[in-house]
Amino acid sequence: MMSSFEVFFDYMQKLSGKTLSEDDKQLLMTHFKPKKLRKRQYFLQAGDVCKYIEFIVKGSARTFTVDEKGHENILKLSVENWWLADFESFYLLTPSRFHIEALEDLEVLQSTNAQIEEYLKAIPAFSAMVNVINQNNAIATQKRMQAAINYTAEERYEELMSTYPHFLQRFPQNMVASYLGLSPETLSRIRKNALK
Amino acid sequence: MMSSFEVFFDYMQKLSGKTLSEDDKQLLMTHFKPKKLRKRQYFLQAGDVCKYIEFIVKGSARTFTVDEKGHENILKLSVENWWLADFESFYLLTPSRFHIEALEDLEVLQSTNAQIEEYLKAIPAFSAMVNVINQNNAIATQKRMQAAINYTAEERYEELMSTYPHFLQRFPQNMVASYLGLSPETLSRIRKNALK
DNA sequence: ACCCCAACTTGATTTATATCAAGCCTACTT
DNA sequence: AAGTAGGCTTGATATAAATCAAGTTGGGGT
Structure with a gap:
């Protein structure tokens, strides 16, 4: 059984194509906080600022809004090895329009924007990982966007x-x-x- | 009247919050190629690989597909200070499903993926700019996605x-x-x- | 083991939007 | 200046998907 951090390090090294030094790992472990949530627990409530970003080690979550009629609209379903946050709120520090809720028992590693900035500077594998994620994201959202419209x-x-x-x-x-x-x-x- | 590169440098410095040295500017000017296209000209035909990415200095373009019935579906409208490419094709080197066409006379600065990688390593303002772009992108696509679905x-x-x-x-x-x-x-x- | 609620299915009806069709205006072309 | 094509509007009709409404099933909690 791999620990949360082992899963995370593994993921980062595979995605970035770079190796993490022992120092890198120590640094990641001091600021990424392991958290567990039970099914149905909320990560984020609409109206709150999304202060944290989470790497999902195990489990799943949904990001959704509730409209005037009480209708729930799911924007995102997130599983292992994905990142969880309302990016608008996270980057701009504005109140979120979304709820984020665990759909299954959830194990995550949690960080803040300020710490992410530090990692980008300090850990080459980390910034390489972020570049790959951004590429994948650009590709995936372009696809999903077209599907949604056309x-x-x-x-x-x-x-x-x-x-x-x-x-x-x-x-x-x-x-x-x-x-x-x-x-x-x-x-x-x-x-x-x-x-x- | 600012030259294409002046517009570009200005944009990059504003967005990144960093200054470009003279060396940085020289490096950018050696590999970003100024191009002009007339209204209606194609940048990319569906079926071709999108080898270039363009920074739009002036003018506009559309990214669209043509379905079996000959219907045109526009995925993106792009204007000044935006980047133009089919990112799926650009990053994965697969044939594009999209056409990209100038809607107005267009002035761009053109580069390749390999050169972008170089700039990311060599020019701090460039990589800071890319980070901001990725943030903005994540926010904008999240919004547009929700609008399209809900x-x-x-x-x-x-x-x-x-x-x-x-x-x-x-x-x-x-x-x-x-x-x-x-x-x-x-x-x-x-x-x-x-x-x- | 039983009950109950939540999830899923199926049918009837309504609504939003596409499609089809015609006419109008404006800006080019010759 | 007349002719024409493209873009916009408006109306009539068709269609995809939502909503409303029951009824069925299956799994979890007591």
Whole structure:
């Protein structure tokens, strides 16, 4: 069984293609705080400033809004080896419009913006990792953006099935529907049709 | 009248909060190539690999796909001080699914991925600039993503009016409609209603 | 073991938006 | 100056997806 930090170091070295020295690791361990959350616990409430960013070691979470009608809209579903934050609030220190909630028991490593800045300067593997993440992000959001604007419900579903097939096993169908911007009924019908 | 490079240096220093040395400037000028394109000219054709990234000094462009029915879907409208590329193709060197076309006469500074990597290492202001861009990007795409999934046509229009009000003066209405993921007729009707 | 709630399905109806179609205006082209 | 094409509007109709409304199922808590 790997510790949270072992998982994190492993991830960082693989993604960045660089090695972490013992000093690097010590530095990371002094400021990244391991946290555990139970299913249903909230990381962030709408209205609060998102002061922390978390690396997910184990478990999953959702980022969502609640509109005037009490409708929940899921913007993001996050799993292992992803980063968790409302970036708008995190970078600008404005009150968040989002809630972030654990969907499964969650183990994370938590840091602050100021500490991230320090790591960027001090640890080459860290800043290389961030560059790769930003690249991946640019690619992924460009794709999802196009899907959201131009694709039909069915095409968005197919796209999700090919990109993150495990999402549908792992999360309740109504949450996946919300993530796709669909009503639960519509997703149910699409899946029924897709069985052929 | 500022030269392309003056505009670029100015932008980079403002955004990064750092100063460019004369050496930095020389280095940037040796590898960023000034290019001019006339209205309607293509930067990138779907099927080609996007080998270059461009900083827009003057003018505008659109990034779009053409679907089976010959329908054009605009993913991005880009103006001065923005960067232009299909990032998926640019980073992964895969054939692009997009066309990129000048909407107005265009002046850009062009570079390659390999040179960008060099600049990131060699020029502190450059890498600080990229960090700020990535932050802004994360914020903007998070917003636009939520709008695309959760908002009605009218709300998306209002959002655009408050974020980029000049888009509607600058671009033909049918292109703005496509950018919003709407038919030209729907946008026309929304605007009519919004006049009250 | 039972109950109960939450998740999912299925059908009927409504609503938002696309599509089809026609006409109008304005700016180029010749 | 007339002709024409592209962009915009407006109206009628079609369609995708939401909403409303039951009914079914399955798993967790007591």
